[in-house]
Amino acid sequence: MIYLNGSFMPIEEARIPVLDRGFIFGDGVYELIPVYSRRPFRLKEHLRRLQHSLDGIRLENPHSEEEWANLIRQVISRNEGEDQSVYLQVTRGVAKRDHAFPKGVAPTVYIMSSPLLTPPRDQVATGVSAITASDNRWMRCDIKATALLPNVLLRQLAVDAGAVETVLLRDGFLTEGSASNIFLAKDGVLLAPPKSHLMLPGITYDVVLELADAHRVPFEVREISETELRGADEILLTSSTKEVLPITGLDGRPVGNGKPGPVFQRLYLLYQEYKATVMRNGG
Numbered sequence: 001m002i003y004l005n006g007s008f009m010p011i012e013e014a015r016i017p018v019l020d021r022g023f024i025f026g027d028g029v030y031e032l033i034p035v036y037s038r039r040p041f042r043l044k045e046h047l048r049r050l051q052h053s054l055d056g057i058r059l060e061n062p063h064s065e066e067e068w069a070n071l072i073r074q075v076i077s078r079n080e081g082e083d084q085s086v087y088l089q090v091t092r093g094v095a096k097r098d099h100a101f102p103k104g105v106a107p108t109v110y111i112m113s114s115p116l117l118t119p120p121r122d123q124v125a126t127g128v129s130a131i132t133a134s135d136n137r138w139m140r141c142d143i144k145a146t147a148l149l150p151n152v153l154l155r156q157l158a159v160d161a162g163a164v165e166t167v168l169l170r171d172g173f174l175t176e177g178s179a180s181n182i183f184l185a186k187d188g189v190l191l192a193p194p195k196s197h198l199m200l201p202g203i204t205y206d207v208v209l210e211l212a213d214a215h216r217v218p219f220e221v222r223e224i225s226e227t228e229l230r231g232a233d234e235i236l237l238t239s240s241t242k243e244v245l246p247i248t249g250l251d252g253r254p255v256g257n258g259k260p261g262p263v264f265q266r267l268y269l270l271y272q273e274y275k276a277t278v279m280r281n282g283g
């Protein structure tokens, strides 16, 4: 069951006009919210980031925080499964094709849910491989835009190479992954690139840094060079669906000793514990 512009319906019955600007221009923004035990995780933070994305594309938020929370809860309750992945999208609506913003057009609001597929055990146990590529996206990667063609092409490079993620470098510095944030660890210190218009401010990224801070895992938030990336003891990937995952191979070479390291192990456990506590307390 999905939500589309005021109605709930089976996904097979949902229809979007071909002139929707989301279809024609990729003129929209989205969020992906993990749901554990039927409770949305870090909902406030996701809705705050949605507001940031809407502001970034100059589109008025069609709903208050309470309305969003209510719609999302309804979608969750109308779908099966304790753990879900809620995807919501807002586009600039339906209008005759013209690049300029249409006047007086209602935005399209769409919410769907799918089962939350977190990484299989063996990926957590042995890590995944990644490749690097030049970050050729636009300069507003802080907006969670539905126009994801560069991310799609970059991610496919990883798939073509038999890897799981593409780690992006812009002007010799680490930005993020094609659909994740990237951290590294060197001599026991967790390193994270600073938030800027060149990366998506990940909700999981924030959780990991908060946990590092609260549990005295040494960390630094600063620019990370390609040399540091290639010389890292550990590389970690974070996202709402992948949670925290070790990258143990980069461009066909082992990262550190090629096994998930102690910084990953610590943060993975802290993340799982934190998740359980938050969900016990109501999400």
Ligand code: PDD
Binding pocket: 032, 151, 176, 177, 178, 179, 180, 181, 199, 200, 201, 202, 203, 204, 205, 238, 239, 240, 241
């Ligand atoms: N993507 N960077 C990019 C480019 C992303 O697409 C994502 C997440 C992240 C991690 O953000 P968060 O921790 O808030 O999930 C970073 C989602 C999962 C997606 O597009 O499916």
